[in-house]
Amino acid sequence: MGYHTKKELNVVAADINLKLYEGELVGLVGANGIGKSTLLRTLSRVQPALHGNIHLAEKELTSYKPLELASKLSIVLTEQIASKNITVQELVALGRQPYTNWVGKMTEDDIDKVRKAIEVTHIEDLVTKRCFELSDGQLQKVLIARAIAQDTPFIMLDEPTTHLDVYHKAYILKLLKRLAFETKKTILFSTHEIDFAIQLCDKMIVMNKEGFEFGRPKELVQARAFSGLFPEDLIIFDHKSGRYKVRG
Numbered sequence: 001m002g003y004h005t006k007k008e009l010n011v012v013a014a015d016i017n018l019k020l021y022e023g024e025l026v027g028l029v030g031a032n033g034i035g036k037s038t039l040l041r042t043l044s045r046v047q048p049a050l051h052g053n054i055h056l057a058e059k060e061l062t063s064y065k066p067l068e069l070a071s072k073l074s075i076v077l078t079e080q081i082a083s084k085n086i087t088v089q090e091l092v093a094l095g096r097q098p099y100t101n102w103v104g105k106m107t108e109d110d111i112d113k114v115r116k117a118i119e120v121t122h123i124e125d126l127v128t129k130r131c132f133e134l135s136d137g138q139l140q141k142v143l144i145a146r147a148i149a150q151d152t153p154f155i156m157l158d159e160p161t162t163h164l165d166v167y168h169k170a171y172i173l174k175l176l177k178r179l180a181f182e183t184k185k186t187i188l189f190s191t192h193e194i195d196f197a198i199q200l201c202d203k204m205i206v207m208n209k210e211g212f213e214f215g216r217p218k219e220l221v222q223a224r225a226f227s228g229l230f231p232e233d234l235i236i237f238d239h240k241s242g243r244y245k246v247r248g
């Protein structure tokens with residue numbers, strides 16, 4: 001995966017080979033610029049893979065029609081929101097767009113899915129607010145609610161916990177964990193919260209300069225996958241606690 005620029009081909013990562021299952025919360029970690037967003041964008045068909053195949057539910061990703069794809073996968077990008085002038089209720093309801101008819105009329109089922117998404121993310125008190133009135137953390141929850149309303153079996157989120165305080169970071173990640181478990185969705189998110197991801201994820205993808213490692217957090221800790229992520233002059237990964245520590 002990577003980019004065709006005017007002059008050259010910029011290959012960000014190659015030989016990525018992995019399989020995700022339903023009901024799994026999967027954390028994607030790695031240093032700045034290593035290719036996490038590129039991977040999410042490639043998996044969600046926002047940009048084409050340079051080489052290889054991606055299958056979603058046994059079907060080649062490129063063979064999906066846009067609306068069909070929108071009923072199978074959703075991606076949450078914080079910067080993506082087109083108009084912040086709409087209300088929270090309207091933004092969450094946009095998650096139902098792939099299913100509504102051309103006039104956008106919602107059925108009872110659509111309305112129910114929107115209501116449940118608002119309930120599960122605990123944003124009931126925000127529904128009448130306009131999106132520009134929200135704090136970053138509130139907007140993050142609203143965007144997650146929209147993805148839940150979209151009700152796709154596969155949800156991807158690019159850094160869903162940036163801008164959040166430590167309590168709300170844990171809150172969002174626990175919410176994703178519960179969602180994956182209870183609704184049997186596959187949830188893949190990129191994060192810099194490696195400590196939290198180790199504690200909460202079923203599996204993790206660790207991207208590094210050599211390639212990537214994939215597995216259960218405990219196995220990855222044992223395999224020392226987190227040691228080589230950053231230059232070790234400043235921080236080192238402590239295998240006992242599963243955390244990074246600043247060198248004394």
Ligand SMILES: Nc1ncnc2c1ncn2[C@@H]1O[C@H](COP(=O)(O)OP(=O)(O)OP(=O)(O)O)[C@@H](O)[C@H]1O
Pocket residue numbers: 003005010012030031032033034035036037038039
């Ligand atoms: N539109 C683009 N065109 C060309 N190269 C790009 C483009 N977007 C990103 N890149 C390059 O691809 C590489 C990976 O970037 P990417 O945004 O995927 O990293 P990341 O792991 O998500 O980083 P961060 O943790 O800082 O968000 C970087 O070297 C970046 O410069």
